[in-house]
Amino acid sequence: MKSYLAVLASPGAWRFLAPALLARLPYAMLQIGILLLVEWSTGSYGAAGVASAAAAVAQALIGPQTGRLADRYGQAKVLVPQVLAHGLALGGLLALAAGHAPAPVLVAVATLAGGSMPQIGSMVRTRWAHLLGGSPDRLSTAFALESITDELTFTVAPVLLVALSTGFSPVWALTAALVMVVAGTLGFSAVRRGVPEPAPVVARGGHGVLRMRGVALLAAAFVAIGTVFGSLQVGITSSTAALGQAGAAGAVYGTFSGASMVGGIVYGLVQWRVRTSHRLAVAVGLLSAATVALSFAGSIPALYGTAALAGLVIAPAVITGYTLVEQLVPTEVRTEAFSWLNGATGLGIATGAALAGQLVDRLGAGSAFLVPPVTTGLAALLLVLFLRRLAPAVSAAPVRELATVS
Numbered sequence: 001m002k003s004y005l006a007v008l009a010s011p012g013a014w015r016f017l018a019p020a021l022l023a024r025l026p027y028a029m030l031q032i033g034i035l036l037l038v039e040w041s042t043g044s045y046g047a048a049g050v051a052s053a054a055a056a057v058a059q060a061l062i063g064p065q066t067g068r069l070a071d072r073y074g075q076a077k078v079l080v081p082q083v084l085a086h087g088l089a090l091g092g093l094l095a096l097a098a099g100h101a102p103a104p105v106l107v108a109v110a111t112l113a114g115g116s117m118p119q120i121g122s123m124v125r126t127r128w129a130h131l132l133g134g135s136p137d138r139l140s141t142a143f144a145l146e147s148i149t150d151e152l153t154f155t156v157a158p159v160l161l162v163a164l165s166t167g168f169s170p171v172w173a174l175t176a177a178l179v180m181v182v183a184g185t186l187g188f189s190a191v192r193r194g195v196p197e198p199a200p201v202v203a204r205g206g207h208g209v210l211r212m213r214g215v216a217l218l219a220a221a222f223v224a225i226g227t228v229f230g231s232l233q234v235g236i237t238s239s240t241a242a243l244g245q246a247g248a249a250g251a252v253y254g255t256f257s258g259a260s261m262v263g264g265i266v267y268g269l270v271q272w273r274v275r276t277s278h279r280l281a282v283a284v285g286l287l288s289a290a291t292v293a294l295s296f297a298g299s300i301p302a303l304y305g306t307a308a309l310a311g312l313v314i315a316p317a318v319i320t321g322y323t324l325v326e327q328l329v330p331t332e333v334r335t336e337a338f339s340w341l342n343g344a345t346g347l348g349i350a351t352g353a354a355l356a357g358q359l360v361d362r363l364g365a366g367s368a369f370l371v372p373p374v375t376t377g378l379a380a381l382l383l384v385l386f387l388r389r390l391a392p393a394v395s396a397a398p399v400r401e402l403a404t405v406s
Contacts, residue, residue, distance in 0.1 A: 003141045003269055010131055012193030016124065019191065021149065023120045023184025026177035028157035030117060031056050031349075033177060034110050036161070037097050037170040047103035054107050055114025056350045060343035062115040067122050067339030068208060071332055074198040075123050076189040083185040086116035090178050094171050118185045121150065122338035127194030129326050129334055137271050143322045144268025147315050148261050155257040159250075196331060209336045214328045214390045217382065218321055219344040221284055224379035225317055226348015227355070228291060228310065228372040232256060234356035235294065235368030236303065242365035245300055252303050259311030267316040276324045277383075277390035283317035285380035291372035298366075310372070318345075327392045348375075 008014070031052050039048035070078040089112040096106060128142040164173035210216050233253065240249040272279060290313045293306040321341060329337045352375070356368035383390070 003138070004145060004265075007132070007138055007142045007145060012191070013131070015193050016127060016188055016191040019184045019187030020120050020124045021153070021184070022180050023118060023188055024149070024153050025157045025160070025184075026181040027117060027120065028154045029161045029174070029177045030059075030114065032158055033161050033165075033170065033174045034093070034113070036165050037093070037174055038103070038106050038110065040165075040170045041097035041100050041106065042103050044103060047107065051103075051107045051110040053350050053354070054111040056346050058111045058115035059117050060346040060350075063117070063119045063122070063343045063346075064209070064336050064339040067119055067336035068333070070119075070123060070126075070335045072198060075126075075195055075335070077198075079118055079120075079123070079185055079189045082116055083118050083182055083189075086113060086118060087178060087182050089113040089116050090174065094174055094178070098171055118181065119335070119339050119342065120185065120188060121146070122335050122342055123188075125322060125326075125338045126196065126335045129331070130196040131194045139326070140272070140319070140323050141268045143326075144264050144315075144319050146322070147264040147319045148268075150318075151257050151261045151264065151315065155254060196334075209329060209333045210340060212329055212333075212337075213392075215325060215337060215340060217386055217389055218280075218325050218328075219340050221280070221379045221383060222318075222321060222341045222344035223348040223351065224284070224375040225287070225314065225321075226345040226350075227352030227375040228287065228314060228348075229345075230349035230352025230354075231356035231368050231371035232294075232307070232310070232352075234353050234360060235366070235371075236307065238360045238365035238368055239297070239303060240300065243300055248300055248303075252300070252307050255304050256307040256311040259308040260315040263312040264315030264319060267319055275391075276320060276327060277387055280317065280320040280324055280390070281380060281383040281387060283313065283320055284376055284383060287313045287317050288373050288376040288380055291369065291376065294369035294372070295366060297369075324390060328390070 008017075034055050035048045035052040037048075038044075038051040042048070066078055066082060089109060093106065093109045093113050096109060125143065125146055128146070129139060132139040132142055161173050161177070164176055210219065236252045236256075237246075237249045240246050240252060287310070290306075290309045293309055294303075297303045297306045322338065325337045325341060326334060352371055355371050359367040359370060
């Protein structure tokens, strides 16, 4: 564990990690929180699903644009107005929901709340890359630590949200999330340690960083990885209910998350000598193979085992993807690049959940597990076919030139 301790002992790291953790918990609470809030207000799961999906899509599409602004003007100059806008949007949504406003109004304001969510995870990774960029092994360990943190927040946050929603109401649950995101983001913004200098050079082209070498390919792979999370949420919930043990869903999904944390920890301890691009293709291929087993899980113990197997493989794929994009893009646009991967994961989660839900309605509970092997298998094939695009450019060209590489 010396690798992790060395990374955590980096000068000033805890000063930005502590407020970042507080700000990241609401990131994992927002989508399901909006779902519960709108259903509570309108009594319609249909309206709630639309509002939740609208928030997720807005977050996925607008997040990279705020990442671009952070690269250009600095993190604090973007985060402070952004979190204030998010506070107004989420606060407005809470007030409108409490007043039982019409569903279209709630969907519109939920979209604003999702689009204005601060991209703390991307900015933390940017700080790590700035602090540890000279040490690839330590940076890989730091990204493993970030993956573990993501799993922790996505495990703890929904439990906290549901507890507050059932004990009080969804309004109180999202109010707590609002307080955490504002306090955490303002605290994170105030810490200057690890913040790279703004680079007022904008990548050429309508899509900016997404047009750079390998970034769109990585984003596509992360959409596929996101479908694993979304389809497993639906598949585990429907399968445990079909097996007559609906209450086991949380524990089974928790096993998936716990195994992912273990996989991330072990992966971060290894000093890899295999090319990062090759590691990613192998990891996504293994993820496709591992998720096949879920379709054959006909009992609760089998669900635990197959969910754990999938979890062990997914964290290494995520960590490798973030490591690779850091190698592909110039330092001036790291935040935007990380935000594209975050947004792609969010789109994948929403897509996976929607596809799995449709399959369950038509074919039965276990059919939800057909989604991950197909999506990740296609992603692995794409990575293998275009592997050369994931090799960093030989020379460090300026941002304006790199933007034209496809």
